[in-house]
Amino acid sequence: MKYTLEHVRNKHLTICERTLIQLRLKDGHTVYSIAKEIGCAYNTIKNEIRRGSKKMYRSRRLCYRAETGQEKYEANRTSCHRTGKFRECAEFIKCVESDFSSPLKKWSVDASAGRLKTERFFTKKNSVCTKTLYNWIHKGIMEVRVSDLPESLRRKRHIHKNRTGKMRLGNSIENRPAEVATRNTFGHWEIDTVIGKKKGKNAVVLTLAERKTDFYITRKIPAKAASAVNSEIKRLFSDFGENPEKIFRTLTSDRGLEFASLAEVENEGTKIYFAHPYSSYERGINERHNRILRRFIPKGTDINKISEAELERIEDLINGLPRKRLGYKTPEELFNEQLDLIYRL
Known part of the structure; x- marks a missing residue:
């Protein structure tokens, strides 16, 4: 002193x-x-x-x-300091931890915190921001551990590299309309497959993610083959009734062999585009959703043993997850709003 x-x-x-x-x-x-x-x-x-x-x-x-x-x-x-914020927000923290650990939700910390504040269950006085929650997790004062966070060690910075001399399956992503990148218009999808066991002939999950609403579709197909993918895409189009091209305006895929014949489903309303090789970040929304799917279907899982009902349940859980980008609304809510606008016309 x-x-x-x-x-x-x-x-x-x-x-x-x-x-x-x-x-x-x-x-x-x-x-x-x-x-x-x-x-x-x-x-x-x-x-x-x-x-x-x-x-x-x-x-x-x-x-x-x-x-x-x-x-x-x-x-x-000794007694004039402010009461600890952690104590003031005990109920808020308990709700976030419950949503995170619940097998019926499996919401992220940000999704839970944002939804609780959006629905006005908690005010600024008895809640904290997402960054503070993650800081507390890293300090070890919450029940959620750093190892429980699925994205804690996965984020990387991607650098685009121009690659030439690769096989051409159809229109390159370079020719895709600029409006797709803005994510302001509905009907632009990214497509991929999620595998289980690598050995033997096993079923895989065909996944599609809509860029504006983040709506996620999962379909079980018998094999990672072009014929199986095309058959399921045609079946998916028919599930939405007449004029599916209003819902599926574009599809963007990687250059995997299972999408080698994807250009065959292209028509006047639905256009197919292919990302650059080794550039999964160009389909980042679908890749992000596939990582969420991995929380329910870890690598090495035999997808043959997963029923259609179980896959639908997982899909509903993912589409019921509030998103910060969507103002903590769910993809299902926004997707249904878009369908109402299309079928009302």
Whole structure:
């Protein structure tokens, strides 16, 4: 501690200043003159004398002592701090942890926190931002552990590389309309497959993600083959009735062999585009959803043993997950709004 007799404005009294008060009172100085000498308010000295005075020996008279004033000051300081934010938000934290660990939801920390605040269950006073929650997780004071966060070690920065001399399956993503990249128009999808076991002939999951609403479609197909993919895409188109091209305006896939014949399903309303080789970030939305799917279907799982009902349940859980980008609405809510607009016309 730096001791000085020069008082700093808007700062608490120091032990040196309290000692000066004691000496000046003993010499008969007035409270006003002591305050003027120290350079603080009259009430500051008056209140300090009241707090630091005590009876000496058998005398009934109160005498100010610097040690007594310092002890009371330090005792008061221990209980004057703000109640910990973690305690104030205990109920909010409990709800976030429950949504994260629930097998029926498996919501991310951000999704749960955003949804709780959007639905006005919690105010700013009894809730915190997502960054604070993640800071607490990394400090180990929440039940959610860093190892439980599926994206904690996966994020990478991608650098686009121009690649030439690769096989051409159809229109390149370079020819795709610019409006697709903005994610402001509905009907632009990214497509991929998720495999289970690598050995043997096994079923795979065909996945599609809509870029504007983040709506996710999963379909189980018997094999990772072009014929199986095309058959399921045609079946998917028919499930949406007449004019499916209003819902599926474009499809963007990678250059996997299972999409080698995908251009065959192209028509006047639905256009097919292929990303650059080794550029999965060009279909980042689908890749992101596939990682969420992996929470339910880990690598090495035999997809043959997963029923259609179970896959539909997983799809509903993913589409029922609130998203920060969507204002903490769910993809299902926004997708249904778009379908209402299309079929109402």
